Amino acid sequence: MQENSSQNGRFYYRWEWQLQSDPEAFWPFFADTNRVNRDTGIFPVDELPLQGDELGDGRRRLKFRLPLPITWVEDPFEWVAPYTYGVLRQYENGPLRAMRVLAQMTPNPEGGSTLVYETWLEPRNVIGRLAAPIALGLIAPRRFNKAVQLYDKVAAIAAPPELLQRPYRLVPGAEGRLNAMADQLLAQGAPETLVARLLQEIKQADDLVLAHLRPYALADRWGVPRRTVLELALMATRVGLLDFQWEVLCPMCRGASDRVHNHLSEMSTNVHCPTCNIDFKADTEHSIELTFAPNPSIRPVERVEFCVAGPQQTPHVAVQLLLAPGEKRSIRPRLNLGRYRARTALLSGSQQFLVAEQGAAQTDISLNGQRWAAEIETLVAQATIELHNQTDDEQLFVLEELAWSDQAITAAEVISLQRFRDLFAQETLQPGEQFSVGSLTVLFTDLRDSTRLYREIGDAPAFGLVRNHFDVLREAIDTEEGAIVKTIGDAVMAVFRRPVSAMRAMAKSQQILANPPNGERPLQLKAAIHAGHSIAVTLNERLDYFGTNINIAARLEKFSQGNDMIISDFVYHDPEVQEFITDPALPMQATAFETQLKGFDDECFNLWRVAPQPSH
Numbered sequence: 069m070q071e072n073s074s075q076n077g078r079f080y081y082r083w084e085w086q087l088q089s090d091p092e093a094f095w096p097f098f099a100d101t102n103r104v105n106r107d108t109g110i111f112p113v114d115e116l117p118l119q120g121d122e123l124g125d126g127r128r129r130l131k132f133r134l135p136l137p138i139t140w141v142e143d144p145f146e147w148v149a150p151y152t153y154g155v156l157r158q159y160e161n162g163p164l165r166a167m168r169v170l171a172q173m174t175p176n177p178e179g180g181s182t183l184v185y186e187t188w189l190e191p192r193n194v195i196g197r198l199a200a201p202i203a204l205g206l207i208a209p210r211r212f213n214k215a216v217q218l219y220d221k222v223a224a225i226a227a228p229p230e231l232l233q234r235p236y237r238l239v240p241g242a243e244g245r246l247n248a249m250a251d252q253l254l255a256q257g258a259p260e261t262l263v264a265r266l267l268q269e270i271k272q273a274d275d276l277v278l279a280h281l282r283p284y285a286l287a288d289r290w291g292v293p294r295r296t297v298l299e300l301a302l303m304a305t306r307v308g309l310l311d312f313q314w315e316v317l318c319p320m321c322r323g324a325s326d327r328v329h330n331h332l333s334e335m336s337t338n339v340h341c342p343t344c345n346i347d348f349k350a351d352t353e354h355s356i357e358l359t360f361a362p363n364p365s366i367r368p369v370e371r372v373e374f375c376v377a378g379p380q381q382t383p384h385v386a387v388q389l390l391l392a393p394g395e396k397r398s399i400r401p402r403l404n405l406g407r408y409r410a411r412t413a414l415l416s417g418s419q420q421f422l423v424a425e426q427g428a429a430q431t432d433i434s435l436n437g438q439r440w441a442a443e444i445e446t447l448v449a450q451a452t453i454e455l456h457n458q459t460d461d462e463q464l465f466v467l468e469e470l471a472w473s474d475q476a477i478t479a480a481e482v483i484s485l486q487r488f489r490d491l492f493a494q495e496t497l498q499p500g501e502q503f504s505v506g507s508l509t510v511l512f513t514d515l516r517d518s519t520r521l522y523r524e525i526g527d528a529p530a531f532g533l534v535r536n537h538f539d540v541l542r543e544a545i546d547t548e549e550g551a552i553v554k555t556i557g558d559a560v561m562a563v564f565r566r567p568v569s570a571m572r573a574m575a576k577s578q579q580i581l582a583n584p585p586n587g588e589r590p591l592q593l594k595a596a597i598h599a600g601h602s603i604a605v606t607l608n609e610r611l612d613y614f615g616t617n618i619n620i621a622a623r624l625e626k627f628s629q630g631n632d633m634i635i636s637d638f639v640y641h642d643p644e645v646q647e648f649i650t651d652p653a654l655p656m657q658a659t660a661f662e663t664q665l666k667g668f669d670d671e672c673f674n675l676w677r678v679a680p681q682p683s684h
Contacts, residue, residue, distance in 0.1 A: 072205055079189040079200045083209060085216050087181045089223035091173040092402065094181065095150030097219035097229050098171060101378030103276055107218075108211040112372045115342060126343075126390075126413060126464050128377060138162035144464055147379040148401045149386045155378075163196030164189060183216065230277050230289060238271065242366045246270075249309045258300050265290060266300060270309070270362045278369045280324075281310070281360040284475040295549060298477060299487045301360050306491045310360045314479065317355055320344040321382050322472070324357075332479070332495050332611075337503060343377065344413075351603075353506030354472050356479035387467035391435065391457035400452045407470040410440075412463045420470075422446045430454065435463050480505035483604060483611050484563045486542070486551040496606040508613065509564040509599040509639070510621035511550070511574070513541065516592040516630035518558045525589070534558055537591055540580050544573040553612060559625075563613065568644035570597045571633060571678070575654065578631050592630030596621060599639050623665040624675065632679035640676045655681040 072081050087094055098104060111132040116139065118129050126144030131137040140159040147153035154170035168188045175181045187204060191197045222231055238246075246267055253263050269286065270278070287297035304310040314332055315324040318341035337350040350356055361369050379385070386401045386408070403423045410433055411418035419433065419440040427446035436458040457463045482488050483495075484505070497503075515521070515537065522530040538555065545552055545562050548569035553561045564570045574595040581591040600617030607614070624634045639645055640658065649656045659677045 072201075077191060077197065079187075079191070079204065081187045081189075081204045081208075083185045083212060085183045085213075085220070086176075087173075087183055087216075087220045087224075089180065089220050090175055091150045091181050093223040093226060094173060094183070094220060096380060096383075097223055097232075098173070098183070098216070099147065099149070099153055099378060100229060100380035101145070101153075101375040102373060102381065103229070103232075104215060104378075105374035106276070106372075107215040108208065110374050112374055113376065114373075115376060126377070128342075130376065142377070144388065144390055145377050145379060146389050147385075147387070148389070148399045149379060150402055153379050159192065163192055163199055165192040165196075166190040185212065228289065230273065230285065232274050233272050234274050236272060236367065238367050239365060245366060246309070249304070249307045252307045253300070253303055253309075256303055258303055259296065262290070262292065262297065262300055266304060266309075270367060275369050278367070279361055279371050280315070281362075282475050282477065283360065284477060288475065295485075298482070298485070302487055302491050305360065308363050309366060311363050312358055312360050315357045315359055316350045317357055318344055318346070319348055319352065319355070320346065322384060323381060332497050334498075335501070336498065337501050351503045353480045353504050354476070354478055355503055358477045358479060358482050382468075384469045384471075384473070385466055386469060387453075387465070389455065389465045391455060391463045391465055393457060393460050393462065395455075395457050397455045398452060399455065400450055401467070403447070403449050403451075404469060405449065407444075408467055409470055410465070410467050412465050414461060414463060415459075420444045421467075423449055423451075425449075427451070432456070433465075434458055435465065479503065480508075480604065481565060484508065484551050484565060485549065486546040489551050489553075489611070493610065496609060496611055497604065499606065502603045502605045502614070505602055505604050505613070507599060508602045508617070509550075509567045509570045509597060510602070510613070510618055511545075511562040511564065511570045511595065511597050512559065512622055512625040513562075513574070513577075513593055513595045514559040514625055514628075516594055521589075521591075533589060533591065537581055537593070541573075541577050544577045544580075547576075548573040554610070561622075566644060567597060567599050567635075567639045567642045568648050571635070571639075571645060571648055574633050575656075575680075582631055594625055594628035594630050595632070596624030596628055596634040597639050598624060598636040599642070619667065620665065620673075623667070627663065627675065627677070629677075632677050635676050635678055637674040637676070640678075649678060657681045 111134060113130045114133055116129040116131055118127065128142045129139065130142055131139040138159065139161060140157045143156040145153055145155045150173065152170070152172045154168065156166070156168045158166050170186045172184045173181050189200050189204065191200060218232065250263050250267060254260060283298040283301045284294045287294040290297070301310055305312050314335055316335065316339050317324060321341065321343045323341065323343050337355070338347070339350050340347050386403055387399060389397060389399070391397060405423050405425070408421045408423060409418045410421065412435060415435060415437060417440045422444055424446050425448070427448045428451060429448055430452040431445055431447060432454045434456045455465060480503070515534065518534065521533070538560070541560055542552060548564060550562050550564040550569055550573060553563055578593045578595070581593050584590055598617055598621035602613045602615040602617050605612055605614045620636065624636065627634045649658055656678050657680070661675055661677065662672050663675060664671065665673055
C-alpha cells in the first residue's frame with residue numbers, strides 16, 4: 069500500500085506491507101539500515117568532521133560518495149527494538165533541505181506483522197520539488213518492495229540475514245586457486261564437508277557478511293563445533309584463502325573504531341571512536357576481535373558504508389532516543405533476559421537493570437543530572453519504561469545489554485589456542501602494548517627428578533624421553549583447547565580459558581607418562597594450576613602473559629610431588645572443577661594445606677593437592 073501527499077512545498081510518502089514474519093524476526097533485516105540502503109540503491113557515504121555548532125549527542129556530518137558530494141548533518145538514529153526506528157537529516161546543499169524517515173513494525177493478532185515506512189521531505193529548490201515525486205513516488209517504492217519481500221521471505225523461516233545472497237564476482241583464475249587451496253586444507257586434515265561449505269560461503273555470501281566473517285557465527289549456522297570452524301578459518305588463512313583482521317572495538321558502541329589487516333604488531337591500543345567521540349585504550353578482554361574476509365586473489369570484498377549509525381550497527385542497544393529538555397516519553401521495548409544499563413551521552417554514571425521472567429512491569433527513569441538509582445531493578449521482558457528529561461539539555465538516552473556477543477572471537481581467546489600459536493607464531497604486539505585477557509587459567513609443569521634421569525640413562529635417551537613427554541603434553545593441552553606458551557628446560561607453561569580444561573589435560577598426561585608402553589621408563593609429572601586476570605604482552609619476540617596471577621602460578625609447581633596437581637583455592641572452588649574431582653568415573657582426592665610463596669610474604673595461601681584416589 070502506498071500513500072503520497074504534498075502540502076506547502078513539502079512531500080509525504082507512506083508505504084505499508086503485511087509481513088509473514090513477526091517484528092522480532094524481521095528487525096535484524098530492516099533495522100540493518102546499511103543493508104537496506106545498499107539494497108535500495110542509496111549511494112555509499114563518507115563521514116566528515118563535525119563543525120563547532122554541529123556538535124551534540126551523537127550527531128554526524130556525512131556526504132554521499134559522488135563527484136559533486138551532497139553533505140548533511142544527521143541526528144542520531146532513534147529506535148525502540150524491535151518495533152520502530154527513525155532519523156532526521158538536515159542537508160547543507162543539494163536539492164533537499166531536510167528529510168525524516170520513520171519505520172514502524174506492529175505485530176498482528178493472527179501472526180505476522182504490519183510494516184509502515186514513512187518519509188517527510190522538504191525540498192530546497194525547484195530541482196528537489198521535481199525530483200522528489202520521481203525518486204520517492206516511482207523508483208523507491210519498487211526497490212523497497214523488492215527488498216522487503218526478500219527480507220520477509222527469509223525472516224519468516226527464522227533464518228538469519230547471513231543467508232541472504234547477492235550476485236558475486238570471483239577474480240579470473242579464482243576457481244583454480246580455490247581447488248588448489250581446498251586440496252591443501254584436506255591434506256592438512258580439515259574436514260571435507262566443512263571445506264566445501266567454506267568454499268560455498270566465499271563464493272555466494274553477501275559482501276556485508278564476508279567483510280567481517282565470524283567463524284563462530286558460521287559454526288552456529290552450520291550446527292558444528294565452534295572450535296572446528298575457527299581452526300578451519302585459521303588454516304584457510306595460512307593457505308591464502310582467507311585474510312584475518314584485528315578489529316579494535318569501542319567500549320561504548322562496540323563498533324570497530326580501527327581495523328588492522330595483517331598483524332597485531334601494527335595495532336595501537338590508543339584509539340578514537342568517531343561514533344562516540346571518545347578516546348579510549350583497547351586494553352580490556354573484549355577490546356580486540358578477530359574476523360576474517362576472503363583473500364582478494366579469490367574474491368574482492370569492498371568495505372563500503374551506506375549507513376553508519378542504524379540500529380543494527382549497535383545490536384546490543386535496545387533503545388536509543390533523543391530527548392529534548394523537559395520531554396517525556398513512554399516506551400515498551402522487547403528485551404532479552406539478562407543485565408542492561410541505562411545511560412546518556414552527557415550525564416555521568418548509569419543505572420543497571422535485570423530483565424527476568426518475574427519482575428516489575430513498569431519503571432520510571434528521570435534524567436535530572438543527579439545520581440542514578442544505585443539499586444538494580446528487576447523488570448519483565450516487555451516492561452513499560454517512562455522517561456523524563458528533567459535537565460535543561462538535550463539528552464541522548466541509551467538502554468543497552470551488558471553481555472557481549474558470544475559469537476565474537478576475542479584476541480584474548482584466540483591467542484590461547486594452540487593452532488593459532490602454531491600457525492601464526494609471528495603475531496606479536498607492538499613494544500610496550502598490552503591488553504587484558506580477563507580470567508585465564510595458567511598451568512606450569514615440570515618432570516620430577518629429571519636431573520637424575522639424565523645421569524642414570526645418559527643424555528641422548530633422556531632427551532628422547534623428555535621430547536616424547538612434550539608431545540604427550542602438547543596433544544593433551546590442544547585437545548582441551550589450551551596452548552603451550554613456552555618451554556623452559558623440561559618445564560612447560562600453558563594457558564586455558566577454563567580451570568577444568570587444565571585439570572583434565574594434566575590427569576590424562578600424568579596417566580600416560582606414568583604408564584608408558586613397551587616397557588619404557590615411567591615419568592612423574594609435576595603440575596600447578598592457578599586462574600585469575602592477566603595481561604598479554606610481547607616478551608622475547610612472542611606473545612606471553614604477565615601479572616600477579618602468573619607469578620603465583622609459577623610458584624605453586626615446587627609443591628607438587630609428581631603425578632599430582634597443586635591448585636589454588638580459587639581453582640578448587642570452580643564448579644566444573646568440583647564436578648571433575650568428585651566424578652566417580654575418575655575419583656580424585658583433594659587435600660588442603662596452607663603455605664607462603666616467595667615474593668608474597670604478607671599472604672598465606674590456601675592450596676590443594678589433587679591426585680587420583682589410591683586403589684584398594
